[in-house]
Amino acid sequence: MQAEEKFTDATWPAAPEKATLEGKNKYLGFWLFLGGETVLFASLFATYLALKDKVPNADHALAKDIFELPLTFITTVILLTSSLTSVYAMYHMKNNDFKKMQAWLLITVLLGAAFLGLEVYEFNHYVHEFHHTFTSSAFGSAFYTLVGFHGGHVAFGLVWIISLMVRNAKRGLNLYNAPKFYIASLYWHFIDVVWVFIFTVVYLMGMVG
Amino acid sequence: MSTYAKKKGFGATVWDYLTTVDHKKIAILYLIAGGLFFIVGGLEAMFIRIQLAVPDNDFVSAGLFNELITMHGTTMIFLAAMPLIFAFMNAVVPLQIGARDVAFPFLNAVGFWLFFFGGVFLNLSWFMGGAPDSGWTNYASLAMKSAGHGVDFYILGLQISGLGTLIAGINFLTTIINMRAPGMTYMRMPLFTWSTFVASALILFAFPPLTVGLVLAMFDRMFGSNFFDVAAGGNTIIWEHMFWIFGHPEVYILILPAFGVFSEVFATFSRKRLFGYSSMVFATVLIGFLGFMVWAHHMFTVGLGPIANAIFAVATMAIAVPTGIKIFNWLFTMWGGSVRFTTPMLWAVAFIPSFVAGGVTGIMLAAAPADYQYHDTYFVVAHFHYVIVGGVIFGLLAATHFYWPKMFGTLLNETLGKITFWLFLTGFHLTFFIQHFLGLMGMPRRVFTFLPGQGFETGNLISSIGALFMAVGILIMLYNIIVTSVRNVRVGNDPWEDGRTLEWAIPSPPPFYNFKQLPLVRGLDPYWVEKMEGKDEMTPAEPIGDIHMPNSTILPFVISLGLFVSAFGALYNVDNKDWTLPVMIIGLLITFGAMFIRSVKDDHGFHIHKEDLVNDDDKEVKA
Numbered sequence: 001m002q003a004e005e006k007f008t009d010a011t012w013p014a015a016p017e018k019a020t021l022e023g024k025n026k027y028l029g030f031w032l033f034l035g036g037e038t039v040l041f042a043s044l045f046a047t048y049l050a051l052k053d054k055v056p057n058a059d060h061a062l063a064k065d066i067f068e069l070p071l072t073f074i075t076t077v078i079l080l081t082s083s084l085t086s087v088y089a090m091y092h093m094k095n096n097d098f099k100k101m102q103a104w105l106l107i108t109v110l111l112g113a114a115f116l117g118l119e120v121y122e123f124n125h126y127v128h129e130f131h132h133t134f135t136s137s138a139f140g141s142a143f144y145t146l147v148g149f150h151g152g153h154v155a156f157g158l159v160w161i162i163s164l165m166v167r168n169a170k171r172g173l174n175l176y177n178a179p180k181f182y183i184a185s186l187y188w189h190f191i192d193v194v195w196v197f198i199f200t201v202v203y204l205m206g207m208v209g
Numbered sequence: 210m211s212t213y214a215k216k217k218g219f220g221a222t223v224w225d226y227l228t229t230v231d232h233k234k235i236a237i238l239y240l241i242a243g244g245l246f247f248i249v250g251g252l253e254a255m256f257i258r259i260q261l262a263v264p265d266n267d268f269v270s271a272g273l274f275n276e277l278i279t280m281h282g283t284t285m286i287f288l289a290a291m292p293l294i295f296a297f298m299n300a301v302v303p304l305q306i307g308a309r310d311v312a313f314p315f316l317n318a319v320g321f322w323l324f325f326f327g328g329v330f331l332n333l334s335w336f337m338g339g340a341p342d343s344g345w346t347n348y349a350s351l352a353m354k355s356a357g358h359g360v361d362f363y364i365l366g367l368q369i370s371g372l373g374t375l376i377a378g379i380n381f382l383t384t385i386i387n388m389r390a391p392g393m394t395y396m397r398m399p400l401f402t403w404s405t406f407v408a409s410a411l412i413l414f415a416f417p418p419l420t421v422g423l424v425l426a427m428f429d430r431m432f433g434s435n436f437f438d439v440a441a442g443g444n445t446i447i448w449e450h451m452f453w454i455f456g457h458p459e460v461y462i463l464i465l466p467a468f469g470v471f472s473e474v475f476a477t478f479s480r481k482r483l484f485g486y487s488s489m490v491f492a493t494v495l496i497g498f499l500g501f502m503v504w505a506h507h508m509f510t511v512g513l514g515p516i517a518n519a520i521f522a523v524a525t526m527a528i529a530v531p532t533g534i535k536i537f538n539w540l541f542t543m544w545g546g547s548v549r550f551t552t553p554m555l556w557a558v559a560f561i562p563s564f565v566a567g568g569v570t571g572i573m574l575a576a577a578p579a580d581y582q583y584h585d586t587y588f589v590v591a592h593f594h595y596v597i598v599g600g601v602i603f604g605l606l607a608a609t610h611f612y613w614p615k616m617f618g619t620l621l622n623e624t625l626g627k628i629t630f631w632l633f634l635t636g637f638h639l640t641f642f643i644q645h646f647l648g649l650m651g652m653p654r655r656v657f658t659f660l661p662g663q664g665f666e667t668g669n670l671i672s673s674i675g676a677l678f679m680a681v682g683i684l685i686m687l688y689n690i691i692v693t694s695v696r697n698v699r700v701g702n703d704p705w706e707d708g709r710t711l712e713w714a715i716p717s718p719p720p721f722y723n724f725k726q727l728p729l730v731r732g733l734d735p736y737w738v739e740k741m742e743g744k745d746e747m748t749p750a751e752p753i754g755d756i757h758m759p760n761s762t763i764l765p766f767v768i769s770l771g772l773f774v775s776a777f778g779a780l781y782n783v784d785n786k787d788w789t790l791p792v793m794i795i796g797l798l799i800t801f802g803a804m805f806i807r808s809v810k811d812d813h814g815f816h817i818h819k820e821d822l823v824n825d826d827d828k829e830v831k832a
Contacts, residue, residue: 021387025312029383032413036375040417043454047425047436047447054442134434138442141434145425160808167809176811 007174012096017182019175030183034190041194044146045201051142052206060137061130063206072203075118076195079154082111083192086185093181098172101181105165108188112158119151143202150198153191160184228761230314231721235321236300236616242325243292248683249332250284253277255680258640262673264661274657275342276359280335282345283363286459287370288328290601294466295324295377297608298405300616302381304712305399307390307730309723312383314759315807320376322769327370330776334362344655346456349437349448353429358780361430365776368423369769371416378412381405390711391750392730396490399710399734400483403490404469407497408462414501415458422451431782446511453504461500463597465493467604468535471557474607475539477707478554479546482734485538492531492538499528509580518577525575532568536561551705552626556607559634560599567595570645585655588648594641606633606686614704618717619697625689629682636678643668643675709734714747722756725822756817764803771800 013019018027053062089104123144126132134144161184168177217225226234256277260268269277303311311317334340341363343352352360385398385406398406426448428434435441437448476483483489505513505521539561548554570592574580583589606629614620647668652659659665703713711728712719714736726749732738739747775796782789 025383025387028387029313029316029379032379032382036379036413036417039414040421043418043421043451046450047421050444050447051436051442054444056441134428134432136441138435138438138444141428141436141443145428145434145436163805163808176813 007096009096012173013175014094016094016096016173016175016178018179020179023175023179026179026183030186034186037190041146041149041197044149045197048142048146048202051138054139054142055137060139061126061132062139063202064208066126066130066132067203067206069203069207071118071122072199075115075122076199078111078115078118079192079195082108082115083189085111086188090182090185093173093178096173101173102165102169105161105181109158109161109165112154112161112188116151116154116158119147119154147198147202150191150194153187153194157184157188157191160187225761227766228763230310230318230759230761230765232299232303232311232314232317233616233718233721235317236296236298238321238325239292239296239299240616242321242328243289243296246284246288246328246332247293250281250289251680251683253281253284255676257281258673258676260657261659261669263670264659264666266658269657271657272342275344275655276340278655279341279344279347279359279363280332283331283341283367284328285597286345286463287367288324288331290463290597290605291374292324292328293605294408294463294601295321295374297401297470297605297612298377298381298466300612301712302402302405303384303388304615304715304719304723305402305710306385306388306393307711307724307728308384308388309727309756310388310759311380312387313380315762315765315812316376316380318762318765319768320373320380322765323373323376323772324370325373326769326773327366327368327373330369330773331362331366334359334366337362346452347426347448348452349426349429349445352426352448353437353445360426361780364423364427364430365780368420368427369772369776371419371423372772373769374412375416375420378409378416381409382413385409390724390727390730392735394730396487397730397733397735399469400472400486400489400493401466401469404465404472404493407493408465411458411462411465411497411500415455415462418451419455422448422455425451427779431779446508449508449511450504453507454501457504457507458497458500460593460596461496463601464604465496467560467601467608468493470604470608470611471539471560473710474553474557474611475542476734477611477705477709478549478551478557479543480549480707481542481546482709482737483538484541484544485534486733488534489538492534495531496528499524499531503528506575506577506580509577510584515577522575522577526572529568529572536565549707551610552621552623552630553607553611555627555630556603556610559630560603560607563595563599563603563634563637567592567599570595583648585653586648587644587652587654590654591641591644591648594644598637598641606630609686611705613693614700615712615717615719617694618699619693620700620704621693622689625685625692629686629689632678632682632685636675636680636682639675639678640672641675643671647672703736709737711735711747714739722758722817725756726753727751753819753822755819756822757814758817759814760812762807762812764807767803768800768807771796771798771803774799 016023018024055062085104085108089101089108092098092100092104132140132143134140164177164180164184173181226238229235229238256269257274260266260274260277299311299317303309331341337358339357339359341347341352341355341359343355343360343363347360347363352363385402389398425434425436429436429438429443435443437443437445439445472483472489502524503521505517506525509518509521539557543558550558570588574583574589574592610621610626647665648654650664650668652665652668659669700717702708702716704717705713708714711730714728715724728735728747729750731748736747739745773796775793778789778791778793778796782793
């Protein structure tokens with residue numbers, strides 16, 4: 001099966017991301033990579049839990065002082081929704097509907113950008129309202145490293161998905177780029193799962209003590 | 210071969226290796242680079258032993274001694290042992306499973322160049338203001354206070370080379386799962402492939418904690434964070450946990466492939482199927498699993514409490530069980546076999562008592578209350594050199610002699626090989642056996658000198674003499690390599706005559722596409738199965754057809770170079786120089802730019818047409 005071959009709806013395989021050996025390798029290799037990423041974030045979570053509320057003196061803000069539920073709720077809803085829209089994109093990819101896939105990817109990207117914008121606002125807020133910075137305390141270092149690593153992943157994912165959309169805008173789907181779209185969406189889901197843990201461990205547990 | 214193997218000039222050969230994505234050439238790159246770092250690490254060891262040969266010596270200063278021990282450990286583990294293991298994994302695993310290449314040839318090259326640039330960066334510290342001096346474990350309580358930029362070289366160099374290792378691990382896992390030839394089921398895979406598989410899984414889960422630990426250290430030293438600054442609420446024990454959650458699996462990442470090599474060597478030179486194949490596989494997986502449960506045995510004296518110490522002590526002792534299974538399986542493989550004592554077999558046979566000695570002291574150290582006595586003495590030094598030299602290095606030297614003909618098409622001289630063996634073996638036991646007693650008598654590790662009249666003189670002198678033996682042994686091996694390469698007597702497919710696995714069924718060195726037709730695997734030790742039926746080649750699993758191959762590219766080199774450049778910016782960032790931020794950004798732009806090019810530029814590889822394959826055959830016959 002040639003990777004660049006043109007397909008009709010009838011000949012488009014059911015699992016285009018795994019129809020070639022290259023696709024199969026990418027699919028498996030990326031799942032493995034996400035396994036490694038899980039350990040990476042687990043280590044960052046462990047560090048955060050060890051250093052939570054560890055500040056030099058009583059003047060420094062603690063977790064229960066700075067986190068606010070409304071803002072975090074909005075960012076969480078936005079990111080979870082973007083995961084859903086990326087599922088729709090993959091649904092249309094599997095149905096060989098390139099235009100609808102691009103449209104849903106675009107919505108995903110916009111939601112991701114909105115999330116990132118709110119996160120920047122949030123960090124800015126902490127720095128100016130509470131003097132809670134990367135260098136102010138061990139708590140600050142751990143918080144910005146964990147949440148910032150996640151934010152960095154979101155930013156990378158945005159650049160990645162946009163590159164894929166632009167690069168393939170004119171030529172549509174084939175078995176060479178279908179795995180690329182698929183693993184980008186896997187990555188996006190992973191970012192989302194990490195955020196669920198950040199929401200729970202950092203924000204919810206931060207607010208109850 | 211005529212159409213592809215043209216005579217090339219020196220420049221073209223260098224360019225070929227800079228751009229290669231062929232696993233066999235990447236194996237050679239790993240072998241050369243790892244070999245060079247092995248020599249550097251060996252020289253550092255020699256300087257340590259010269260300094261400690263006599264009491265009150267002033268061959269090196271105390272500060273330089275700290276740099277030497279740090280760089281000896283770091284270089285040997287990260288830049289010598291790991292890459293040399295990757296050399297043989299790359300050279301052998303795709304052949305053993307009947308694949309034409311690894312799953313990700315491009316990433317394979319990225320992995321090598323990241324390791325290489327990381328290693329070069331780390332060693333540049335010697336010429337740029339001093340090497341790291343906080344020990345290879347780089348404990349934060351010491352390292353964060355270390356003056357100069359030595360520790361920064363450690364942090365950034367290991368970060369870069371660690372990324373390369375992670376990539377290599379993912380690559381081998383995918384290759385082994387997806388690229389096996391028809392009939393090569395999991396339970397027919399050779400033990401070296403199995404151990405590569407398990408070691409790669411360990412890499413996948415062990416390297417991210419190291420990455421995080423290094424990131425935290427980097428942020429603290431270069432960007433003003435407070436992870437390890439106790440005054441700001443930080444905690445230095447976090448580093449110890451991160452380091453050892455990585456560090457303990459790391460020793461299994463090193464030893465498992467060595468076990469794999471020995472399994473191949475024992476079966477081949479006993480002319481017998483490996484005894485207890487299934488239990489060998491089981492034991493390998495179990496060691497890999499338990500390897501993650503024992504990291505805190507390096508931290509018994511930190512004060513984690515009796516319950517944590519007890520759990521980790523028991524888990525550590527449990528590893529002796531699967532390891533014991535392996536030892537007995539190797540012995541039973543030889544039992545009743547028709548044993549041939551070639552150089553690789555000598556290494557394998559010598560490995561068993563040496564490694565068992567290291568294992569026994571391992572059990573002693575695992576007893577947490579007793580460890581308070583052994584901790585930070587030469588007893589520990591003796592223990593880990595018995596397992597790492599007696600296990601990993603013996604394995605690598607066995608593999609060097611065993612696989613040399615498959616990699617280079619010529620057989621290393623057996624007489625010189627045996628001289629190397631006896632010198633190195635004698636030197637090894639001279640150096641390290643006595644250190645057990647030095648440790649029990651109370652000599653602490655990492656001291657740059659000792660006083661006369663405390664009973665340490667004889668032991669240290671013997672130890673230093675032993676090191677000289679090992680050095681001479683390695684020099685003779687280098688001489689052997691040069692002589693063999695110059696004589697260049699070509700060998701056939703199966704130079705040891707008793708090859709059992711797929712790699713011995715194809716030419717030495719193999720053509721760049723490895724298998725003209727993918728082989729059909731009909732049992733464990735597939736080549737041996739065919740031999741027993743009177744055939745001298747594998748049954749093909751497919752008709753001759755076009756072969757798809759990846760294109761060479763310089764991008765892996767450029768991606769790695771960018772991080773190398775960027776690291777200089779990060780390193781000098783604390784000095785408030787104007788150029789550091791631009792250098793960081795330019796470096797990252799080079800890396801991400803190259804990744805972007807890779808992403809948007811289609812690379813479909815090329816096809817070797819079946820007519821060319823047939824023609825090649827004709828020419829080989831005529832020539």
